[in-house]
Amino acid sequence: MKVLRRFLPSLFGLLVIGLLAGCTSSPADMHVWGGLGDKPGQFNEPFDVAVDARGFVYVTDVRNRRVQKLTADGDFVLAFGQQQFEKPGGIGIGPDDTVWVTDYDLDRIFHFDPNGKLIASWGAAGDQPGEFASPVDVAVNAVGQVYVVDQYHHRIQQFTPDGQLIRTWGKQGKVNVVRSALNFLVSDGHAGEFYYPSRIAIGQDHRVYVSDAYNNRVQVFTANGRFLFSFGGMGIWNGRFRIASGIAVAADGSLFVADFYNNRIQHFDANGDFLNAWGTGGGSHPGQFSGPTGVATGRHGNVYIADWGNHRIQSFRPSGEGYRNSQ
Secondary structure, eight states, rough: OOOOOOOOOOOOHHHHHHOOOOOOOOOOOOOEEEBOOOOSBBBSEEEEEEETTTOOEEEETTTTTTTEOOTTTTEEEEEETTTSSSSSSEEEOOTTEEEEEEEEETTTTEEEEEEEEEEEEEOOBBBSTTBOOOOOEEEOOOOOOOOEGGGGGGGGEEEEETTTTEEOOOOOOOOOOHHTTTTTTSSOOOOOOOOOOOEEEEEEOOOOOEEEGGGGGEEEEOOOOOEEEEEEOOSTTTTTTTTTTEEOTTTSEEEEEEEEHHHHHHHEESSEEEEEEEEOSSSSSSSSEEEEEEEEEOOOGGGEEGGGGGEEEEEEEEETTTTEEEO
């Protein structure tokens, strides 16, 4: 695995966090499936999750070098990609329900049909436009254009479905720790720049949402990469992050974001205003996480979480009293 930089806030940042930390609510009766292993329905570091229009759930099972397809209730359907992958990472579903997967080590993009048959693959390692250094996530818009998070180049690349480059945007820009913690008072700057971006999602309004992981924020762009706004910042209180990870857009335009080191999921409206948060560290009970890395939304508002360190998937659905078991 390539270098993972652990975020260490300053002493001043910790003091600010301690003063301003907020409370989170917990979902009830979450549905959990999986567990460590290599058998069907088991996982070894599930990294990302996606849901197609029929409600099937796809999970990148990193250390088992495969994608698993499951029903909305977690029943195993099939596995694929073992012959192609070295380290599958991000996963996205196209408008035709085909499946797109990045390979973090091979610097390639793979395209499969819903039954796991390989359609095409493209990409290569390098520093030029159209080349990659650890592509970590992929999203596909309504007309089939493919957006890739090119993590170690600190940029987003946009392609046609057959891999022809349309445009790139972004460059490396590291937000100061103190400014990140205090960005409600002074801008953290570096708009449109990234520091190890991790995830990407596309809304029905064509906006592009990028988890700018080690800048502890989400940045929002137009479909062609023009910066609109950002939200978040370093911290443990509501609306803040310690490594922004998986991101998904719900049918109502609201956003779910996995907050990796805070071991929780946060819910925002389309403008980035905080709505709700839940989760705590651990692995003994539903609603506990060990580094959540992927989020997806499905039919009926169901939300699915790749609980990476616990080698499992958790799902829940919205209700009048919060987020409950998806069954």
